[in-house]
Amino acid sequence: VVPQGGNTGLSGGAVPDASGRELVLALDRMTTIRDIDPVGLTVTAEAGAILQTVRDAAATHGRDLPISLAPQGSVTIGGLVATNAGGLDVLRHGMTRDLTLGLEVVLPDGTVVDGLRALRKDNAGYDWKQLFIGSEGTLGVVTAAVLRLVPRPRHETTALLGVASVEDSLRLFARAQDAIGDALSGFELVGRSAMELVARHSGLEPPIRASAWYLLVQARSALPGLREAALALLENAFNDGIAIDGVVAESSDQATRLWALRERVTESEAAEGPSVKHDVSLPLRAFPAFLAEAEEALASASPGARSVVFGHLGDGNIHYNVLLGRGDEPRHAEILNRTIHDLVVRHGGSISAEHGLGQYRVAEWRRLASAAEVALCARIKSCLDPEFRLNPGKVLPQPERD
Numbered sequence: 001v002v003p004q005g006g007n008t009g010l011s012g013g014a015v016p017d018a019s020g021r022e023l024v025l026a027l028d029r030m031t032t033i034r035d036i037d038p039v040g041l042t043v044t045a046e047a048g049a050i051l052q053t054v055r056d057a058a059a060t061h062g063r064d065l066p067i068s069l070a071p072q073g074s075v076t077i078g079g080l081v082a083t084n085a086g087g088l089d090v091l092r093h094g095m096t097r098d099l100t101l102g103l104e105v106v107l108p109d110g111t112v113v114d115g116l117r118a119l120r121k122d123n124a125g126y127d128w129k130q131l132f133i134g135s136e137g138t139l140g141v142v143t144a145a146v147l148r149l150v151p152r153p154r155h156e157t158t159a160l161l162g163v164a165s166v167e168d169s170l171r172l173f174a175r176a177q178d179a180i181g182d183a184l185s186g187f188e189l190v191g192r193s194a195m196e197l198v199a200r201h202s203g204l205e206p207p208i209r210a211s212a213w214y215l216l217v218q219a220r221s222a223l224p225g226l227r228e229a230a231l232a233l234l235e236n237a238f239n240d241g242i243a244i245d246g247v248v249a250e251s252s253d254q255a256t257r258l259w260a261l262r263e264r265v266t267e268s269e270a271a272e273g274p275s276v277k278h279d280v281s282l283p284l285r286a287f288p289a290f291l292a293e294a295e296e297a298l299a300s301a302s303p304g305a306r307s308v309v310f311g312h313l314g315d316g317n318i319h320y321n322v323l324l325g326r327g328d329e330p331r332h333a334e335i336l337n338r339t340i341h342d343l344v345v346r347h348g349g350s351i352s353a354e355h356g357l358g359q360y361r362v363a364e365w366r367r368l369a370s371a372a373e374v375a376l377c378a379r380i381k382s383c384l385d386p387e388f389r390l391n392p393g394k395v396l397p398q399p400e401r402d
């Protein structure tokens with residue numbers, strides 16, 4: 001049984017195999033928003049409710065569910081929880097796990113477990129919901145969730161900056177933390193090659209000088225003064241030679257246009273051709289060495305291949321994707337995959353930051369994780385789903401079928 005939400009995952013976690021022995025469990029008729037509490041700041045929604053619909057419902061109360069993903073008109077609450085989805089709001093509000101207060105799940109033996117408690121403090125028993133968040137439908141089926149809401153911020157500012165190096169990007173991040181504090185809600189990175197793809201396939205150009213790296217910095221708050229703080233950040237960075245160029249959006253329309261430069265990278269990359277995707281996280285200070293070594297390894301593994309680097313630098317998560325060269329074969333993709341993942345592990349990172357292992361990264365995780373960690377996960381699986389009824393072959397390799 002393969003539970004499926006909006007089918008927008010990037011790791012094949014909700015896709016059945018071709019054996020003819022797997023059933024897709026669609027939850028798209030479970031769409032009820034059971035409750036919104038605008039004072040207690042919670043929403044209780046069923047698994048098939050669409051993220052955009054839940055956000056719109058919260059907005060009528062002046063509240064928001066702070067999860068922002070490009071396909072938010074398709075992604076569902078159940079899918080978000082099951083994959084512990086990230087997105088563009090993680091810096092301020094954390095991953096879906098950090099927003100989840102309660103769950104209702106169906107276990108592989110059919111037991112319905114109701115833990116839909118809208119409580120911030122609840123230490124009664126094991127916090128079992130954590131097992132299901134991010135388990136990609138392998139331990140139980142999430143049928144409803146209580147998620148945290150936040151007040152909709154009244155003020156918002158977005159800036160686009162161009163910098164010459166990743167080191168300067170990190171310097172700017174530290175300065176943005178100091179200048180903007182808790183209101184800092186986004187710190188996204190787009191490499192030059194990714195920005196060129198956006199220009200070629202989406203017809204959008206950054207309104208600043210061409211740079212090796214572009215940074216989108218966003219601040220949100222109930223209090224005013226954000227634009228002034230962003231302008232001061234920009235001016236100081238410019239005077240100290242950290243930023244090459246930059247602009248602070250003058251209107252919400254301009255901010256939307258700046259964000260489109262970031263949000264349209266994935267579709268522009270797809271329009272360019274097939275790519276090998278990596279969804280990695282690293283300690284922030286490891287990024288300069290990792291990126292330099294990755295470019296070196298790429299050049300020797302496949303001279304025609306081009307990296308497309310972008311992502312959530314403030315969260316320590318980037319998408320180091322590689323467009324294959326003309327003469328590259330499938331084995332090049334595999335070699336590249338291994339090379340990049342080896343580097344990630346050497347620098348203390350993770351090969352699956354926000355997209356999940358799904359089916360595409362199962363073998364790599366098995367290759368790179370410690371035996372004790374894999375064995376612990378296998379014990380959890382065998383305890384809840386000893387017959388591998390749920391989403392077989394995802395996250396953990398499936399035992400041989402008869």
Ligand code: MLT
Binds near residue numbers: 010263266311312319
């Ligand atoms: C993004 O950050 O834009 C998404 O995770 C999509 C992607 O990796 O292509």
Ligand code: ZN
Binds near residue numbers: 087311312319354
């Ligand atoms: Zn991402």
